[in-house]
Amino acid sequence: MKFAFNNILVPVDFTINTEVAVAKALALADTEGGLLHLLHVRKNKVGIAAPVKENELAATLEQWQHELETYQPGLRVRWWIAHADSITSGIVHHAVSHGCDLVVVGKNRKDHWFRFTDTIVPRRVAAQTGIPVLTARPGALQTKVRTIVVPVSETLPLSKMAALSLLCTRMHPTIHLVAFGTNAAVSTENAASLLQVYQWVRSHLRCPVEYALLDGSLRSRSLLRYTQKVDADLLLVYPEQETRVDIWNRHISDVLPAQSKVQVLALQPETEFSTT
Secondary structure, three states: OOOOOOEEEEEOOOOHHHHHHHHHHHHHOOOOOOEEEEEEEEEOOOOOOOOOOHHHHHHHHHHHHHHHHHHOOOOEEEEEEEEEOOHHHHHHHHHHHOOOOEEEEEOOOOOOOOOOOOOOOHHHHHHHHOOOEEEEOHHHOOOOOOEEEEEOOOOOOHHHHHHHHHHHHHOOOEEEEEEEEEOOEOOHHHHHHHHHHHHHHHHHHOOOEEEEEEEOOOHHHHHHHHHHHOOOOEEEEOOOOOOEOOOOOOEHHHHOOOOOOOEEEEOOOOOOOOOO
16 A cells, blocks of 8 residues: 555635645645645535525635645645535545545534534544545644654554655654553564564654553543653544544544644555555
């Protein structure tokens, strides 16, 4: 598996979320020939809806297209206004049908236990599309990625390794590999996987790398605490299995405060990647 962020989708809601997402997309996009999608999804409504001034939205999107292409001449920008039963389903459909290789989502608020508004659910987008999803809070707007935390389990995290290969070509971060165990012990399989990834990072990526053992009883909570401890900027995780923080189905990207600088890159496990 090889990562290349050449075709990036940014959901647009015309708030600070969009500003954050566009800034993070520009930091990762291929500056020569890359494509940036600006997508505004409007939820289908039952019955007669009030007139929507889509021409005004279109004018704003067209202005942003011009400004972004002027700011980054090698980047192509396209915009869409779509209608769907939910914001998430509209994003999923566009990302798959246009072959996007990254979705960048800005989130200005926490998601609470009971949701009465239709918002983007990044982990569902990642799970349903198989496409990596980067979630960032407004606190990350001016933050460069200098420290990345990566959980490592019993099997080699191949898609994470592929993502790290790309990220280390765009920046030179310190990588923190973490494994989970109990009573200061880790399984033989987990230890072997951690050691192999550690050696691979040192020999192939040549980025500074450290490792740590975390409490495995509450993995997501332990991961959040460690992320704060090392002042991390990016958390590289598998959606669902590594992000759930409580029995109410809240996940890491749901509970981070708006001022948090921690970005969450969720991507699906992969079975094929060369470590040589």
